[in-house]
Amino acid sequence: MRGFWGLRNAFWAMRLRVRSFLLEKADISLDEYTGAVKRLSPSVEQAQTPTKSQKFSRISNALRTQDIPKPQQNFRDIPTNAESGPFKPLLESKPHAVIPMNKALELFKDQNDVQHHPHPYQKEIEQYEYPSFVYTQAEPIPYHPYESTTAIFVDTEEKVDEMLQELKKAKEIAIDLEHHDSRSYIGIVSLMQISTRDKDWIVDTLQPWRRKLNKLNDVFADPKILKVLHGAFMDITWLQRDLGLYVVGLFDTHFASRALGYSGGSLAFLLKKFVNFDAQKQYQTADWRIRPLPQEMFEYARSDTHFLLYIYDNMRNELIQKSDFTVPDHEKDKIHDVLTRSRDTALQRYEHPVYDAAQGLGAGGWYKMLSRTPALLDKQQFAVFRAVHQWRDEVAREQDDSTHYVMANHNIFSLAKGMPTEKAALFAMLQPTSQTVRLRADELVSVITKAKEQGENGPDMISTLKEIEAHLLGVPLNETPSHFAALKQSQPQQTIPASVPSAPTAPVLSRTDSSEPSGVRAKVSQFWGGLFGGKSQNHQSRPYSSNISLSVPLPPLTAEVFASSAPLTAPPTPQASATPTSATPSESLATPKDRIFTLKERGRKRNSDAISTGNDSLATNADEIDITADESLEAKREAKRQRKEQKKAEKEAAAQHAAEVDLEEEEFDYAAAPSVLDANKVDPRDRKKNKKEPKTKAFNPFVKALDTMKGMPRQQKERAGKSMTFRK
Incomplete structure (x- = not known):
């Protein structure tokens, strides 16, 4: 039975999908026929080339539909992620050494009595002096055309040796990395881009022999070769962790952009500023483990270093121009500031991520x-x-x-x-x-x-x-000064003038509920400090007074209040006037019952000059108050009411007649209806050429959709009219 019902449900689901497809196809065909949608010919559609965003979407969809095997499972040194001791550098040798490798790797203890291996090139980096050409202003060396050149893909050890020989001849090299950190606990370097003034290389760092790449320290640690990177904060630790590479002589263009005060600090900003090159940064978050590498991702990786040395030339010149080398202690030496920050970045050390379950400290705690x-x-x-x-x-x-x-x-x-x-x-x-x-x-x-x-x-x-x-x-x-502990701050006592009489005191309202845990609520705001009255433990709160008057003093409600346009003022205190002479509200507002008065004149501005401000009598104004008895007012009101009743009766009769017409409407004659085949098929662009032909409207299948009853009109705004009068 389950198999039968399953086939039945599948059949109905397929039937619904087919019907939906047919209806959608018919709707599209009608739009194309009426000209609402212009469809290109098959030859034009095939000739269209996909945009860069469409290419990226195609690549991303292809990556999402397949489960890429983890390349780290094929490494000769498979990561276990269980290391708890100090990280030992992956060096097999130490070229360009000032201190031998055996002494450079001796363990030391930090302030918490934890052992570490030192940075193997710490002494070399600290004593490093940048070459003189870094401080020399020179004409930027132009880069080779991007379209007519390409990069060399290095995926064998033989190609690594060939690249190494070329790199040793250079004075400056540009370096960048592409990293993957989703399907790896500590992350994995997937690509390394290296460029000189003449060539570009893209190194596949997912090969099983990737630890052999530490031979590149012959160039990376060479003090005669300047290494230009952008945003090298994470790249330095990734090179140590995966490849055992250390950088001596780093120039970080990110620090240069900050020293020069640029509005942006990204590599894409620099490429646009100096090269007018639009970097496709959507590939930055792509899965760089895919092999073979798509051409679009290959070109993006190459662009990160192809122009970087030319950008460095321009930024170096600008740093020198905006520096003042005569000021002592390098206070206005911008290039010295960039090199100092770059040196500190190169001195970073990688350590194993050890999980601290008790205190939750560490990067992943x-x-x-x-x-x-x-x-x-x-x-x-x-x-x-x-x-x-x-x-x-x-x-x-x-x-x-x-x-x-x-x-x-x-x-x-x-x-x-x-x-x-x-x-x-x-x-x-x-x-x-x-x-x-x-x-x-x-x-x-x-x-x-x-x-x-x-x-x-x-x-x-x-x-x-x-x-x-x-x-x-x-x-x-x-004594922990944190937002978890209440800070002890004092507030100065507020002094009360002796002239102000003290109010009767009432019992102080205090909280006696001790259910709230200690330390949850701080006594003083940690953000505002004592700005809003932080109290010390010895400071007593001011008692609340039970004799607080919450009333607002109001003037006597007399006729002058309605007649005068002057602002209301508070009456004098009882001490100032012991015998008030103002009349009571009931006496001042006494008016005959048969008088007709006007509350407001709608649509007319008040004439402030005509308002009387007498003290003893009610002001009389033609725009505000009319106390004359108008005999014709009742007749006008009655005529207006009769007109409203007549209009209402006419609307009801028209609505009833429309309902009867709808009931007697004849059935639709499909035979007499206009056919789609007889509709005008002439392209409007052809009629422009021959203006003698009569202009006829094209067939519109949706025109009948507008033949419906109209809804209620929008309510009109009130207009200026007669004043509203009432009989008291």
């Missing part, structure tokens, strides 16, 4: 993510948050995937707040759900359940964060 998020978790939620975060890291290391590929950060917060103990609830909270979570859902549910039970008597979130921050700052816990 939970402390940074939790401290930057305004979320207050209870003990159970805090325990679940840390357990899920640790589970994600362990799974990512095991599968050699990034932590974000396993689970996004916001999903960890969702699970911590919801604490699901069943798979259905787990999947409902994680949308979208990664493949790893779907396959290991039972394991994740058990982790959440166990952490929820242990969290009942576990540590508190606020106190834990305070302890971690105190440890980072090296201060006692009660």
Whole structure:
């Protein structure tokens, strides 16, 4: 039976899709026939070339439809992601050494008593002096035409040796990397681009022998060769981690753009500024593991270094022009500032990412993510948050995937707040759900359940964060100046003048509920400080007075209020006037019952000059108040009411007649209707050539759609008319 119903449902689904396709095809055909859509001929359609964005979409769709095997599984040194000790440099030899390699790799301890291997080229970088041509202004060397040249793809060890011999002859080289960090825990360098003044190379760094590329230190560590990179902060650590390469003599064009005050600091900005070249930066986030490399991605990778030396020439000249070398201590030496920052970048060291489950410190720890998020978790939620975060890291290391590929950060917060103990609830909270979570859902549910039970008597979130921050700052816990601890700030006492009488005091309103955990609410704003009245512990709050008058003083409601246009003023205090002479409101507003008066004249401006400001009598103005009895007013009102009733009766009769006509409408005669085949097929462009032919409208199949009843018209705005009068 299940097979029968399955075939039946599939049949109906296919039938609906076919019908939808036919209706859509018919609609498109009608649009093309009426000229609403211009369709190109097949030859023109085939001759159209896809745009760059269409090419990128095609490449991205092709990458999404296939599961690329992880190239790191074919490396001779497969990463295990379980290293916990200090990172040892991958050097097999140390060319251009000032200190021998055995001494340069001796372990040392940092301030936290943790052992590390030093930077093998630290001494060489610190003592490095840039060549004189870096400080010399010269005409920029033009680059070779991009369209008539190409790059050499280096995917064998023999090609690496050939490239190395060419690089040793250069004075400056440009370097860039393409990195992939989604299907790898620590990331992986996928491509390396190198350019000289004459040639470009693209090195495949996913080959099993990629560790052999450390022979490029003959060039990378050569102090006679300047290495130009853009935004080399991450490239320096990636070269150390994957290839064992170290850069001596770095010039970072990103720091140069900042020193020169450019509005942009990206490589795409510099390419547009100096070369007028539009870099297709959509390929920056592409999957660079794909092999063979598509031509579009190959050209994009080449453009990152092909123009970089020419850009360096222009920026070097501009730095020299805007520098003042006569000022001591390099205060106005812009090029010295760029070289200093570049040197500091080259001194970075890579270390293994060690997970700290207790305090959550480190690049991939939970402390940074939790401290930057305004979320207050209870003990159970805090325990679940840390357990899920640790589970994600362990799974990512095991599968050699990034932590974000396993689970996004916001999903960890969702699970911590919801604490699901069943798979259905787990999947409902994680949308979208990664493949790893779907396959290991039972394991994740058990982790959440166990952490929820242990969290009942576990540590508190606020106190834990305070302890971690105190440890980072090296201060006692009660003196931690953070947003998790209440700062002790004092506020000066407010002095009250002696002339002001003191109000009767009332009992001070204080909070006696102690259910709120300590440290959740700070006594003083950490952003505003004591600007809004931060109080010290010894400062007593001013008591609330029970004798506070919330009334606003108002003048007597007399006739002058309605007649005068002058602003209202507060009456004198009882001390100033002991015998008030103003009349009561009831006496001042007493008017005969039969008087007719006008409240407002609509559509006419007030004449302020005609308003009387008498003190004892009500002002009389022709525009504001009319106390004359108009006998014809009642007759006008009655005539207006009769006209309204007559118009209403006419509208009702017209509506009834229209309804009767609709009921008696004849059926549509399809035989007498105009045919589509007899419609005008003449192209309007042909009629322009022969103006003698009569102009006829083309067939429009949607013209009858407008033959419908019209809705209610838009309500009209009020117009200026007669004044509104009332009888009191």
